[in-house]
Amino acid sequence: MSPPVPRVRLPIVLASGAVILAGGLATWLGYGPLAVALCVAALLVGLTYHESHGLTARREQRRSERLLRAFRDAAAVAKIVSITDRDGVITEVNDRFCEVSGYSRNDLIGRTHSVVKSGDNPPGLFEDLWSTIASGRIWRGEICNRKWTGEPYWVESTIVPVLGGDGTPHEFVAIQTDVTERRLAAQEQREQASLARLGEMAAVVAHEVRNPLAGLRGVLQILRDRRPEADEERRVLTTMVDRIDGLDRIVSDLLHYAHPRVIRRVPLTVATLLERSVALAGETFGSRGIVFTIEAAPCTLVGDPVQLEHAVTNLLANAAQASSDGARIVVSSRADSDACEIWIDDDGHGIPDDLRARVFEPFFTTRSRGTGLGLPTASRIVTAHGGTLFLEGRESGGTRASLRLPRGR
Secondary structure, eight states: OOOOOOOOOHHHHHHHHHHHHHHHHHHHHTOOHHHHHHHHHHHHHHHHHHHHHHHHHHHHHHHHHHHHHHHHHHHHHHSEEEEEETTSOEEEEOHHHHHHHOOOHHHHTTSOGGGGBOSOSOTTHHHHHHHHHHTTOOEEEEEEEEOTTSOEEEEEEEEEEEEOTTSSEEEEEEEEEEOHHHHHHHHHHHHHHHHHHHHHHHHHHIIIIIHHHHHHHHHHHHHHHTSOTTOHHHHHHHHHHHHHHHHHHHHHHHHHHHSOOOOOOEEEEHHHHHHHHHHHHHHHHGGGTOEEEEEOOOOEEEEOHHHHHHHHHHHHHHHHHTSOTTOEEEEEEEEOSSEEEEEEEOOSOOOOHHHHTTTTSTTOOSSSSSOSOHHHHHHHHHHHTTOEEEEEEOTTSSEEEEEEEEOOO
16 A cells, blocks of 8 residues: 655645746846845745735634634524524524424424414514515514413514525524513513502592492392382392492402402312302303303312412303303313313404403403403412413404413422
């Protein structure tokens, strides 16, 4: 086997050739040895500079590559990154995207970002987004997405169009920061300030309204009971008592929301919780022919049965009020190793997208009667148990209320 041929660097070969050429040329022209030496020295200096300059450029290139890799790795850890084609179909996501959303790469690639769309964003947001990036400009804004579990999360998003040779966007790179904790902290701060003002008002209402109502109700009930069953005045007095009871419930809702009770945790079964809640709702809405059906899977958790019953009953009432007479409302549950999930499905008119983000605001209601405190109270109770509550539209129509409560074992 022949010995390996030594690798000779190109600058050395060029330098050797230049020395021979310069010496031969100087000899042929009749110049002395000094001229030859100066010529060779000049050539060597030029070649040395060229070699040194090339080495510096290569060092800078390697440094830039290292910095680019470091920036990419840092972004992969701290940022949610996705790449889509010009039609918005996802072609790549990083691990952080999967970690925050709960979806796997196989769940995401080949689909659009509608897979994480929550429906709780301001009207016109996505129209503005697409018109901006389609024109080749960068879009920045905050988006509310939804995890695989159904929980909402908020991101600050920057979407950068990648232009092709024709000057039009061929791809889009979305770089997002999870700001859910900051958003929830700000929301909690606003709620605490509102609760402080609400608590002051509730104390006044309880003293100035509730106490006189109790006395008035007692007098009306005595007058009603003195009348014969068929007396028209008895019917009128019964209606007045019912209206006072309605006012008393409103005051109770206000006090309950303004002064939440301390949670008393005990073991309980979801089936029992649902049965008791459905029984209470049936007393109120049974006259309208509404049927509540329970499909509960075995599940136990640790929580306050009174407060959770109040929350579920409020959700059942909300579903019944949105449904027509004779409707069927299905209450189902399932369990995993960490939590119990409860779903309440109705076939009502649903919630418009532009109102869905407001349904948990205190005193917000689309009905002519009611305080708008049922859903906010239910949400506060569920949150105090470390759970989540949200509403979503059903493909078949109507609304689904989804609760997820940690088992707390």
